[in-house]
Amino acid sequence: MPRAIHVFRTPDRFVAGTVGEPGDRSFYLQAVHEARIVSVLLEKQQVQVLADRMGLLLDEVARRLGTAIPPESSEVEDSEPLEMPVDAEFRVGTMGLGWDADAESVVVELLAVTETEFDESVVLDDTEDGPDAVRVFLTPAQAREFSLRSELVIAAGRQPCPLCGEPLAPEGHVCIRTNGYKRGQMFGLTGSELDDDGE
Secondary structure (H helix, E strand, O other): OOOOEEEEOOOOEEEEEEEOOOOOOEEEEEEEEOOEEEEEEEOHHHHHHHHHHHHHHHHHHHHHHOOOOOOOOOOOOOOOOOOOOOOEEEEEEEEEEEEEOOOOEEEEEEEEOOOOOOOHHHOOOOOOOOOOEEEEEEOHHHHHHHHHHHHHHHHOOOOEOOOOOOEOEOOEOOOHHHOOOOHHHHOOOOHHHOOOOOO
16 A cells, blocks of 8 residues: 655644653644644654754754745744544654755654664655655745744643652652652641741
């Protein structure tokens, strides 16, 4: 069966988002053009790598080609959640990233996990053999927006413990820096035993 390649040349949205509660989130990338929506499932680390590499690619394009690339911003324009329902087309295995000089666009390709080996030349190619894929063309501004939003999505997980840096869970946290005790319990104190200054 020939591979399915979902191409978005002028997407209305290309965003990273999550479904689930912090500590139990599933990460998705979603491409949207008018009524057409394609979502793919991937790991948090893959989102991080893609966001980092996209920023580096834009910086390199600006340096080498002198192309006008928008600077990094601190504000996300699209903070809306993923379009629901989120039905994953596939789980991402391999990712490709490139620059289309003719279209002056960042090209992102997401390939499905496959049990069979495939030639890496199928990345960013239209050959009939290979895993299913999603290919998205982004303007430099859209690519910057994707990177910034992805960083915020990744950071929106569980807060880190101020002592050990491990993620805090809703049901509690056994901190290795306190030998498994909460700070107040280390000295046998309870809240009622503290004076008005909290000491």
